[in-house]
Amino acid sequence: xxxxxxxxxxxxxxxxxxxxxxxxxxxxxxxxxxxxxxxxxxxxxxxxxxxxxxxxxxxxxxxxxxxxxxxxxxxxxxxxxxxxxxxxxxxxxxxxxxxxxxxxxxxxxxxxxxxxxxxxxxxxxxxxxxxxxxxxxxxxxxxxxxxxxxxxxxxxxxxxxxxxxxxxxxxxxxxxxxxxxxxxxxxxxxxxxxxxxxxxxxxxxxxxxxxxx
Amino acid sequence: xxxxxxxxxxxxxxxxxxxxxxxxxxxxxxxxxxxxxxxxxxxxxxxxxxxxxxxxxxxxxxxxxxxxxxxxxxxxxxxxxxxxxxxxxxxxxxxxxxxxxxxxxxxxxxxxxxxxxxxxxxxxxxxxxxxxxxxxxxxxxxxxxxxxxxxxxxx
Numbered sequence: 492x493x494x495x496x497x498x499x500x501x502x503x504x505x506x507x508x509x510x511x512x513x514x515x516x517x518x519x520x521x522x523x524x525x526x527x528x529x530x531x532x533x534x535x536x537x538x539x540x541x542x543x544x545x546x547x548x549x550x551x552x553x554x555x556x557x558x559x560x561x562x563x564x565x566x567x568x569x570x571x572x573x574x575x576x577x578x579x580x581x582x583x584x585x586x587x588x589x590x591x592x593x594x595x596x597x598x599x600x601x602x603x604x605x606x607x608x609x610x611x612x613x614x615x616x617x618x619x620x621x622x623x624x625x626x627x628x629x630x631x632x633x634x635x636x637x638x639x640x641x642x643x644x645x646x647x648x649x650x651x652x653x654x655x656x657x658x659x660x661x662x663x664x665x666x667x668x669x670x671x672x673x674x675x676x677x678x679x680x681x682x683x684x685x686x687x688x689x690x691x692x693x694x695x696x697x698x699x700x701x702x703x704x
Numbered sequence: 705x706x707x708x709x710x711x712x713x714x715x716x717x718x719x720x721x722x723x724x725x726x727x728x729x730x731x732x733x734x735x736x737x738x739x740x741x742x743x744x745x746x747x748x749x750x751x752x753x754x755x756x757x758x759x760x761x762x763x764x765x766x767x768x769x770x771x772x773x774x775x776x777x778x779x780x781x782x783x784x785x786x787x788x789x790x791x792x793x794x795x796x797x798x799x800x801x802x803x804x805x806x807x808x809x810x811x812x813x814x815x816x817x818x819x820x821x822x823x824x825x826x827x828x829x830x831x832x833x834x835x836x837x838x839x840x841x842x843x844x845x846x847x848x849x850x851x852x853x854x855x856x857x858x859x
Contacts, residue, residue, distance in 0.1 A: 622730040626727075634785075634789065637719040639718060670735065702718050
């Protein structure tokens with residue numbers, strides 16, 4: 492097995508952070524699989540990497556991307572058709588969800604409207620756990636009007652492209668929430684919006700309703 | 705390739721309307737009475753609902769303030785924060801008002817303000833027998849707002 496095309500940074504062993512066994516530390520994410528396709532989750536592997544305090548998050552992100560890409564490309568003949576899929580969730584208001592589902596691009600102005608101008612970074616937040624996304628959706632919805640969750644499914648190449656545009660995957664900061672929010676957050680910064688919208692337009696990111704837990 | 709966008713309608717969505725259930729799913733399975741009281745006190749401090757008091761009496765937590773923090777500018781009392789996630793940015797970007805935590809995790813919650821009657825937010829019939837001292841706090845002391853709650857697992 493070779494290391495991924497991103498190379499072996501800092502002379503470190505990319506697979507040390509996944510127990511030298513990247514294939515076995517990527518587990519199926521069957522509940523949210525698109526029909527007929529096997530999906531995998533980044534979460535366990537990333538958690539293992541982030542647990543190593545000696546690594547910065549940036550290095551961890553690169554390392555996991557390389558490890559998983561290697562795992563994927565060595566097991567598939569046609570990455571474009573068969574690459575692993577990753578599902579993230581976004582909670583929001585019903586009108587906003589419909590706009591996003593029906594093709595509205597993500598933009599700074601739309602994000603600022605959605606987040607009630609709380610002064611947060613103008614980034615697009617996705618969660619690996621649908622309940623965390625649902626909590627965020629309820630938090631930013633007029634109480635009693637109902638919120639919803641939509642899911643974003645994307646291949647590893649799309650995830651990697653966004654990592655290359657400063658997107659990050661990591662723990663969800665508590666920031667006053669009543670407890671630890673489950674899962675991790677995938678943060679797409681505003682500088683990556685254009686790339687994100689292009690990936691969506693090209694069908695490399697697929698948006699669909701989440702039918703509920 | 706330029707994929708044609710689908711056309712979704714509201715009927716295609718799962719709309720989350722039960723925030724109490726959502727809070728249980730997200731932050732459960734258990735939160736102690738001490739944690740619930742601490743969350744509520746945090747809110748009261750941040751909304752300057754002072755002076756306040758916290759007591760644990762006969763396995764009931766009793767939180768009181770001289771200020772009725774559920775009073776809205778129209779002069780009426782709202783219990784919506786017991787039923788819905790209500791954003792509370794003063795406590796952090798991802799914070800909500802804590803009353804919904806009581807609805808989600810306490811077995812019985814009861815409240816009374818200076819100008820309204822005793823209201824049971826949640827709790828089965830068997831829980832509606834309040835310890836004498838808790839009842840006294842709710843009915844006789846007439847502070848701005850008192851909330852009392854109990855958790856079976858704390859007993």
